[in-house]
Amino acid sequence: MSRKTAILLGLILVAIGQIYALFIVPPVKWPGPNGDVLGKVQKIFYVHVPLAWTGFMLAFLSAAAGLMYLLRRTSFWDRLSAAAMEVATLFLVVAIITGSLWAKPAWGTFWTWDPRLVSMAVLLVLALGYLFLRSLIDEPALRARMSALLSIIIAVNVPVVFLSIKLFRTLHPAVVKGLSKGDTYGMDTPVLIGLLINLFAMTALGLLMTYARYKKED
Numbered sequence: 646m647s648r649k650t651a652i653l654l655g656l657i658l659v660a661i662g663q664i665y666a667l668f669i670v671p672p673v674k675w676p677g678p679n680g681d682v683l684g685k686v687q688k689i690f691y692v693h694v695p696l697a698w699t700g701f702m703l704a705f706l707s708a709a710a711g712l713m714y715l716l717r718r719t720s721f722w723d724r725l726s727a728a729a730m731e732v733a734t735l736f737l738v739v740a741i742i743t744g745s746l747w748a749k750p751a752w753g754t755f756w757t758w759d760p761r762l763v764s765m766a767v768l769l770v771l772a773l774g775y776l777f778l779r780s781l782i783d784e785p786a787l788r789a790r791m792s793a794l795l796s797i798i799i800a801v802n803v804p805v806v807f808l809s810i811k812l813f814r815t816l817h818p819a820v821v822k823g824l825s826k827g828d829t830y831g832m833d834t835p836v837l838i839g840l841l842i843n844l845f846a847m848t849a850l851g852l853l854m855t856y857a858r859y860k861k862e863d
Contacts, residue, residue, distance in 0.1 A: 648857035655850030662839075662846035666691035670839040689747045691839055695847030696740035697765075701803045703733035703851050704772070708800030711793030723789035726796050727779060728858035732851055734772040741765060760809040768806050771799045 646654075666688060673687045710726035744762070745755040756762065775795050782788035 646856075648860050651853040651857045651860075652850075655846075655853035658846040658849050659843070662695075662843040663691065665842055666839040670835045673833075673836065686747055686750050689743050691843045693740055693743040693747060694840065695843045696736050696743060698844055699847045699851035700733045700736035700740055701807070702848065703729045703736065703855060704768075704796075704803055705800050706855070707733060707796045711796035714789055714793045718786075720785070720789070723785075723792065724862050725855075725859055726793060728862070729855045730772060730775050730792075730796055730799070731858055732854045734769070734776060735854075736847075736851060737765070737769045737772060741769060761806065764802070764806040764809045768799065768802050771795070771802060775799060 670688075670691070672685055707726045707729035710722045710729060714722035714726060741762075744765075748757070749755050775792060778795060779788055779792055782791060
């Protein structure tokens with residue numbers, strides 16, 4: 646598969662998922678005078694969550710490839726680790742942007758020093774540091790070793806981001822488990838289906854972009 650075909654396939658999958666979320670999944674009903682606005686803004690959920698999830702997943706992939714490089718010392722693993730981290734960084738940037746777009750109408754501000762947001766920002770800074778580190782070191786073996794170590798540190802930070810809403814007081818919405826039943830808070834079936842479709846599509850896009858980035862170095 647060519648690089649362009651891989652990226653195009655991923656974008657088509659994401660487009661299908663977003664069309665489903667925008668036009669098929671009904672808006673979530675929010676209480677209060679701004680309920681209609683928040684219900685429409687909630688559609689960002691179908692972009693933001695899959696972006697963050699895929700960024701986390703690719704960070705783990707980068708760390709796994711980095712660990713394999715430390716064990717095997719072959720360039721394949723270094724190149725895969727670098728490709729995954731580059732794409733992960735892009736996804737994390739867009740995840741923060743989409744989160745800010747949701748935060749403005751929901752919280753009245755694009756940014757607040759909330760534990761989830763701060764830990765996400767730290768993760769992004771580390772990922773950008775990874776890219777900067779690779780640009781600084783010319784010697785391939787040293788660059789690969791240092792990058793592998795940093796990728797593992799970045800992966801360790803991912804659970805901190807995920808668990809921040811449980812470890813600290815936070816404004817960020819909590820992780821919802823299961824379907825809503827009566828007065829029990831949860832996801833309605835259309836919302837869950839829309840989320841799962843977009844999680845699959847965004848994950849596929851992330852992996853296909855990583856493949857395309859890796860192939861560029863061939």
